[in-house]
Amino acid sequence: MRIICPVKRVPDTAAEKKVNDDLTVDRDSVEAILNANDEWSIEEAMRLKESRDDVEIVALCMGPESAQQTVRKALSYGLDAAIQVTDSAIEGSDATATARVLAAALADEEWDLIIMGNQSSDARSMLVPAMLAEYLDVPALTYAKRLAVGDDGSVEADRETAGGHETVTTQLPAVVSVVEAINEPRYPSFKGIMAAKKKPLDTRDLAAIGLSPEEAGHAGSSTTVLEATPKPPKEAGDKVEDDGTGQVGAKALVDFLVEKKFI
Amino acid sequence: MTDILVLVEHEDGTPKKVSNQILTAAKQIGDGSVAAAIFGAGAAAAADKVGEFGATTAYVWEGAEADEYATEPKVAALVAAIEASGADAVLYAADPFVTDVVARCAVRTGSGVVADAVDLELDGDRIVASKAIFGGDMNSMCQVTGDGAQFIGVKPNSFQAESAGGGAAEVVELSVDLPESATRAKITDVVEAAASGRPEMTEAAIIVSGGRGLGEEEGFELIGELADALGGAVGASRAATDAGWIAHSHQIGQTGKTVSPQLYLANGISGAIQHRAGMQTAQTIAVINKDAEAPIFSIADIGIVGDLYKVIPPLVEEINKRKG
Ligand SMILES: Cc1cc2nc3c(=O)[nH]c(=O)nc-3n(C[C@H](O)[C@H](O)[C@H](O)COP(=O)(O)OP(=O)(O)OC[C@H]3O[C@@H](n4cnc5c(N)ncnc54)[C@H](O)[C@@H]3O)c2cc1C
Numbered sequence: 324m325r326i327i328c329p330v331k332r333v334p335d336t337a338a339e340k341k342v343n344d345d346l347t348v349d350r351d352s353v354e355a356i357l358n359a360n361d362e363w364s365i366e367e368a369m370r371l372k373e374s375r376d377d378v379e380i381v382a383l384c385m386g387p388e389s390a391q392q393t394v395r396k397a398l399s400y401g402l403d404a405a406i407q408v409t410d411s412a413i414e415g416s417d418a419t420a421t422a423r424v425l426a427a428a429l430a431d432e433e434w435d436l437i438i439m440g441n442q443s444s445d446a447r448s449m450l451v452p453a454m455l456a457e458y459l460d461v462p463a464l465t466y467a468k469r470l471a472v473g474d475d476g477s478v479e480a481d482r483e484t485a486g487g488h489e490t491v492t493t494q495l496p497a498v499v500s501v502v503e504a505i506n507e508p509r510y511p512s513f514k515g516i517m518a519a520k521k522k523p524l525d526t527r528d529l530a531a532i533g534l535s536p537e538e539a540g541h542a543g544s545s546t547t548v549l550e551a552t553p554k555p556p557k558e559a560g561d562k563v564e565d566d567g568t569g570q571v572g573a574k575a576l577v578d579f580l581v582e583k584k585f586i
Numbered sequence: 587m588t589d590i591l592v593l594v595e596h597e598d599g600t601p602k603k604v605s606n607q608i609l610t611a612a613k614q615i616g617d618g619s620v621a622a623a624i625f626g627a628g629a630a631a632a633a634d635k636v637g638e639f640g641a642t643t644a645y646v647w648e649g650a651e652a653d654e655y656a657t658e659p660k661v662a663a664l665v666a667a668i669e670a671s672g673a674d675a676v677l678y679a680a681d682p683f684v685t686d687v688v689a690r691c692a693v694r695t696g697s698g699v700v701a702d703a704v705d706l707e708l709d710g711d712r713i714v715a716s717k718a719i720f721g722g723d724m725n726s727m728c729q730v731t732g733d734g735a736q737f738i739g740v741k742p743n744s745f746q747a748e749s750a751g752g753g754a755a756e757v758v759e760l761s762v763d764l765p766e767s768a769t770r771a772k773i774t775d776v777v778e779a780a781a782s783g784r785p786e787m788t789e790a791a792i793i794v795s796g797g798r799g800l801g802e803e804e805g806f807e808l809i810g811e812l813a814d815a816l817g818g819a820v821g822a823s824r825a826a827t828d829a830g831w832i833a834h835s836h837q838i839g840q841t842g843k844t845v846s847p848q849l850y851l852a853n854g855i856s857g858a859i860q861h862r863a864g865m866q867t868a869q870t871i872a873v874i875n876k877d878a879e880a881p882i883f884s885i886a887d888i889g890i891v892g893d894l895y896k897v898i899p900p901l902v903e904e905i906n907k908r909k910g
């Protein structure tokens with residue numbers, strides 16, 4: 324079984340973000356990391372690999388050359404190989420263009436299962452998994468908090484709903500997106516980090532995956548960002564010190580809620 | 587003229603509050619017609635109720651496949667509704683499962699999606715959507731380009747539902763051609779959490795949340811009492827979901843849900859950046875924390891420095907008294 328793990332390079336949540344003049348996110352000025360949700364998909368793929376003997380896992384990343392660091396990080400968890408799509412024309416890709424590029428990169432690949440994060444911490448649109456599945460014409464089991472793959476090629480996932488779940492079953496090939504509740508990701512071992520440096524990384528430009536520059540980036544996107552501005556920091560309101568009995572705090576809060584018409 | 591189709595969600599034939607809000611938004615910003623698309627068991631009953639919020643036509647499909655299979659039957663139905671209505675734009679509630687339907691539909695129709703809009707404006711035949719990015723650190727304005735219908739996701743509570751005083755919508759039953767591929771992913775079981783009687787977290791106007799400061803699982807009983815007094819939902823920090831005090835689906839933040847309620851009341855939560863990334867777009871933020879230096883105070887409209895176990899009981903009592 325060949326599993327694909329899409330991985331995204333994202334700016335660290337804690338870093339201050341900037342937007343370039345062309346309204347793309349300035350991804351070079353801030354520290355970039357592997358999207359946290361992709362650690363859960365990698366972990367899930369690794370558990371499948373460890374539970375059977377026929378599994379190969381390939382990381383797939385669309386991003387600038389510098390995203391190679393992120394790809395190596397993904398490999399350090401024990402993945403076998405990676406594909407990175409890099410081309411100056413992919414800058415500014417929206418979710419549709421991102422999914423189109425990821426799908427095109429898989430057109431000549433053999434694969435059975437794609438496991439990915441349900442969202443990335445920067446754009447957080449939650450669109451890419453379903454869009455990728457649509458481009459590849461396979462079913463998508465999204466927001467999985469449990470995943471089971473049978474020897475007969477069946478896939479079963481519990482999709483997280485408010486407080487509960489729905490169980491959905493399909494057959495490979497399929498796309499699965501996972502939420503944090505699915506597992507506890509491991510840390511890469513020193514051996515894993517060293518091995519990641521030597522694992523095969525196949526870097527391809529758009530031509531190599533059969534796309535024209537018009538099919539990616541700003542040109543290939545179906546959405547446009549007209550404006551992006553930092554939000555002025557919020558000013559803190561009143562701070563009320565409680566007297567230790569709860570009475571002062573409770574009264575101040577009730578008065579506030581009444582004033583704001585919440586009660 | 588921009589004709590808008592609203593993808594209406596319903597529970598057994600009653601449209602969700604958020605769908606009424608989005609119909610109202612469509613009516614307010616649109617200069618053309620407002621229609622509703624409603625799928626699944628109970629769709630026809632729900633169609634009776636969308637006229638009040640401004641829909642003049644309801645495109646209905648009650649195919650059992652809508653509820654028996656994941657995502658794809660609804661994608662086919664939405665494509666059919668767009669064709670039948672000739673809509674220029676599709677508005678939907680930015681909720682995970684609905685986002686899946688719209689994402690596939692946009693690819694199928696060669697269009698794009700702007701997710702998570704909090705405000706809308708019409709510019710010619712294009713909808714310009716305002717949205718927060720980077721967890722509320724920045725604001726942006728986006729639009730869908732290209733020829734197909736524009737798909738725009740609207741965050742719950744961004745608009746107030748207002749009766750438009752319309753009559754009953756004309757009901758059009760869709761005929762939906764389901765390709766075999768639409769029934770690949772079968773729903774075999776649905777497990778609902780025990781009914782709490784509380785609103786769904788992502789839709790709630792008020793969210794009362796608890797963090798590590800609760801100290802133990804039982805703390806969520808107190809949080810629940812406060813939520814019930816205010817008619818709100820219960821949320822949590824990652825520290826609380828990691829501890830197993832409450833299900834992960836309640837987690838708010840970078841790797842959990844993004845919420846933007848009218849009131850967010852955080853109890854025993856320090857306000858780490860990853861938590862703020864999920865809630866700082868709330869219109870009003872109130873905080874109870876015993877550490878006056880906790881970072882969450884810097885984004886609070888009112889902060890109570892105190893022990894939540896002392897403050898919340900008289901708070902609940904006082905709220906109930908005022909309501910009574
Ligand atoms: C201000 C602003 C607003 C924007 N608004 C929109 C908008 O409304 N609609 C829109 O379509 N785009 C928008 N974009 C563009 C958006 O940033 C990109 O489309 C982004 O690449 C999509 O990623 P996501 O975070 O939405 O993906 P998600 O769907 O949240 O990511 C889910 C998973 O997909 C995988 N994945 C995502 N991207 C990659 C990748 N490059 N390589 C490998 N795997 C990946 C990862 O596994 C990830 O966990 C906006 C950009 C800016 C700057």
Ligand SMILES: Cc1cc2nc3c(=O)[nH]c(=O)nc-3n(C[C@H](O)[C@H](O)[C@H](O)COP(=O)(O)OP(=O)(O)OC[C@H]3O[C@@H](n4cnc5c(N)ncnc54)[C@H](O)[C@@H]3O)c2cc1C
Nearest residue numbers: 797798799823824825839840841842854856861876877894
């Ligand atoms: C990749 C990544 C993703 C993450 N995603 C998320 C996410 O989605 N959501 C999230 O929340 N976190 C997330 N985190 C974790 C985040 O960094 C914090 O660890 C977490 O938010 C802390 O939770 P807390 O505020 O409940 O706990 P703490 O930071 O421990 O704060 C507890 C607070 O309770 C107060 N307190 C204690 N006792 C009382 C009392 N009796 N009365 C009143 N106040 C009291 C304390 O003063 C303290 O401020 C993520 C972290 C990482 C690295």
